[in-house]
Amino acid sequence: MTEIILKNNIDKSKMDALLAFLKTWGVDAELRTTNVHTNKKAAEFTLSTGLWKDYTVSADNLRKQAWQRNV
Numbered sequence: 648m649t650e651i652i653l654k655n656n657i658d659k660s661k662m663d664a665l666l667a668f669l670k671t672w673g674v675d676a677e678l679r680t681t682n683v684h685t686n687k688k689a690a691e692f693t694l695s696t697g698l699w700k701d702y703t704v705s706a707d708n709l710r711k712q713a714w715q716r717n718v
Contacts, residue, residue: 657665662678669676 666676666678
């Protein structure tokens with residue numbers, strides 16, 4: 648099976664014409680529509696991920712240390 652994915656909504660008349668065209672070439676084609684929902688939640692970046700996962704570090708502590716500059 649080979650699939651063609653059309654990413655934009657197409658008028659019914661154009662879709663019918665495309666299916667008719669494919670059938671003239673002997674291609675057995677059918678129309679199947681799906682509703683694609685990409686519902687990704689934005690994950691909060693925390694200090695417990697990645698590099699800092701094995702350390703006891705707080706974001707507040709790091710901020711305080713970053714702003715204490717001896718100029």
